[in-house]
Each structure stands twice: as structure tokens, then as C-alpha cells.
Amino acid sequence: MAALDTYKYTPAEEKEVQQWIQKADTIKASDDKQSVLDALNADLATRTTVLGTKPSKADIAIYEAVAPLVKAWSPEERTGQQGRPNIVRLVDFVQNSPLFGLNVADADKIAIDADEILYDQVVQAATDAAPAAAAPKKEKKEKKVNENRRPKATPPPPAPLSPGLIDLRVGHILKAIKHPEADSLFVSTIAVGDAPGTEDTAEYEGQVCRTVCSGLNGLVPLEEMQGRKVVVVCNLKPVKMRGIKSCAMVLAASPKPQEGVEDDHKGPVELVNPPADAKAGEKVYFEGFNAEPEKVLNPKKKIWETFQPGFTTTGALEVAFDVDVCKDVKDLEGKSGIAKLVTASGGVCTVPTLAGAQVR
Numbered sequence: 001m002a003a004l005d006t007y008k009y010t011p012a013e014e015k016e017v018q019q020w021i022q023k024a025d026t027i028k029a030s031d032d033k034q035s036v037l038d039a040l041n042a043d044l045a046t047r048t049t050v051l052g053t054k055p056s057k058a059d060i061a062i063y064e065a066v067a068p069l070v071k072a073w074s075p076e077e078r079t080g081q082q083g084r085p086n087i088v089r090l091v092d093f094v095q096n097s098p099l100f101g102l103n104v105a106d107a108d109k110i111a112i113d114a115d116e117i118l119y120d121q122v123v124q125a126a127t128d129a130a131p132a133a134a135a136p137k138k139e140k141k142e143k144k145v146n147e148n149r150r151p152k153a154t155p156p157p158p159a160p161l162s163p164g165l166i167d168l169r170v171g172h173i174l175k176a177i178k179h180p181e182a183d184s185l186f187v188s189t190i191a192v193g194d195a196p197g198t199e200d201t202a203e204y205e206g207q208v209c210r211t212v213c214s215g216l217n218g219l220v221p222l223e224e225m226q227g228r229k230v231v232v233v234c235n236l237k238p239v240k241m242r243g244i245k246s247c248a249m250v251l252a253a254s255p256k257p258q259e260g261v262e263d264d265h266k267g268p269v270e271l272v273n274p275p276a277d278a279k280a281g282e283k284v285y286f287e288g289f290n291a292e293p294e295k296v297l298n299p300k301k302k303i304w305e306t307f308q309p310g311f312t313t314t315g316a317l318e319v320a321f322d323v324d325v326c327k328d329v330k331d332l333e334g335k336s337g338i339a340k341l342v343t344a345s346g347g348v349c350t351v352p353t354l355a356g357a358q359v360r
Helices: 002-006 013-027 035-041 057-072 075-078 087-096 303-308
Strands: 168-178 188-191 202-204 207-214 230-234 239-241 243-248 253-256 283-286 309-313 319-322 338-343 357-358
Touching: 013 035, 035 057, 035 087, 057 087, 057 243, 087 303, 168 207, 207 243, 303 309, 303 319
Parallel strands: none
Antiparallel strands: 168 188, 168 230, 168 283, 188 207, 202 207, 239 243, 253 357, 283 338, 309 319, 309 357, 319 338
């Protein structure tokens, strides 16, 4: 647990950690686990860790309480329409992240397909089919050694872990509507500079666009979503949200929960604003971290979960990355301070009024 030893906790946070550890004991002892787990899944809906963003021994306690249950769950219980995907996500995070120092052996890890951790996935039963006749086994032919074959090139080393691997772009919302099946969601059609024919895009009003579901209904007026510029995360794996495939995520700021107070997720919420003259598709990055983004973030690497807790706003209402929040990431050794979120043309991204906020 060495990585956790570097974190400092306020008295209120220490109290909340103990409360979560008690919740873990309740989960283990409860005869009515369904209602307890449903409440836990709801609590984790907008949290990276059980404290919100900061890892703690409470995450380990919850992991130890629910991991045996998750291991036995069916696909529908994990990620179906009535499933608990937020619990599955936390289990996968804790068992794989070095932050918690568990060093779970691969053989002991719960097999979780990150592609299946969806908010609304319909699991269909396989239709019965007559078994095909077994084909006769073919004799194996000896492989001929090609002495002139060139050796495989050594693959390049993996890119250093940094927020630069997250593909952030300026997006232009062409239209936004209420989700027909979810009261908390908006469905937006957003141009983010994709080339024609890009997977998971469609043409709208002559522009290549993505469909994006955002949990902003009731937090941001629908009229404020129309025709505006936003900052969009473009390389998260698409997920289905109540039947609609969401292919990106809009960044927004909200107040950090007060010490000792659980986040009620009721706002206020402010969308991140790129500079007024920014173009749709323009690259956005944190100063000092202008890397080549991954085409699609590998959910197993937990890149988004690792760096998102450092996304914040400054007293000058500028969106930034607080490097010190992620000081345990080995590839960030020697770096510290605040890195502003800027566009390729040099403008800084901002929020209207929320200073010291969390951005996600």
C-alpha cells in the first residue's frame, strides 16, 4: 500500500474513509445485498474513487467486499440494463492500478472485458442451433524456414503516460435534444474535425459529426447547448447509453465536494469554453503535455481514470491540469505545478464562474 502512503487526508476525509470501510463490512454481512449494491452503484456513478477522485484504503475495502460478488455475476448483472457497471469499473480499477499496491496476480484477477462495461447494454440469449459435424483433423505440415526472411522490427517503446494521450478537441454542437429514454441525458450532434468516413460518425448539415450523450439535462439549459463551442474527449471507447451510442464526451466543470459532504451531483455545472475563434476539430492540450494522443484509449491502462482527477480550474477561471494530484505516476516524476488547457492556436480554455472546480 506504499503508493497510498504518500496521500494526505483531512480529518473529514479520514472520517469518510472510515464510513466507507463500514459500508464494506455492511455489504459483506447484508442478507439483502441487492439494495445495498444498487445504492453503491449509484454512489459510484460520477466518482473515480469512493472519495471522488483521491484513492484511499476505502477503495480497497469496497473492492474486497464486492470482488467475490462481481466474479460470480452474469453479463447482465455486470453491464445489462439493470446491471451495476460502476461497481464493475471500480473493481477493475483497483485490481489493476498501482496506486493501491495490491499486486493482484493475473490468475487471481477478475476477468472483466472493458468493452462490455456499458451503461445500457442489452444482452441477448444465443439461439439454439444444431451442432455442426466435427471436421476431420488435418495433418500438420512442417513449416519451412525461410532463411532470407527479415527479422521483425523491434516495436517502439510505449509512449510515456501523460494527459497528452487523451484526445481533446474543440467541438461545435450543431444541435442538442433531450434523450427520448433518459431524463438526465442530452443527445448532441457535434462536429470535431473528423474526416469523412471516420467510424462512428455521420453527416449532418454538410459536416462530419459524432453523436454524444451527456448527463447535463437539468444542469445546463437545453438552449445553452445549441450552436456553441465546447471541449470534447474524442478517444474514449464508445458506449451505449439507453440505446444510443455515445462516441465522445463533453468536458464540464462542477464544484469540488466540500470536506465531509458527499457529492449530490446537483450542480452547478458549467461547460468548458474554448476561445471564441477556435475552430471545430482544433487540438486542445495541457501545456507541457502536447503528445500524440492514442487513437482509442485502452480501458485496461486506465489513462482517463489516472489523469482526470487532476483536471481543475484556477482562480483566474482557466481550465488546467494539477500535476501534483497525479504525482505518483512514474512518468510524471520531476514535473509539478499547474498546466493550462490551451488550443493549438494558443488560446486558453476557461469556465464562466467556477474557480477551484473539478473538470470531467
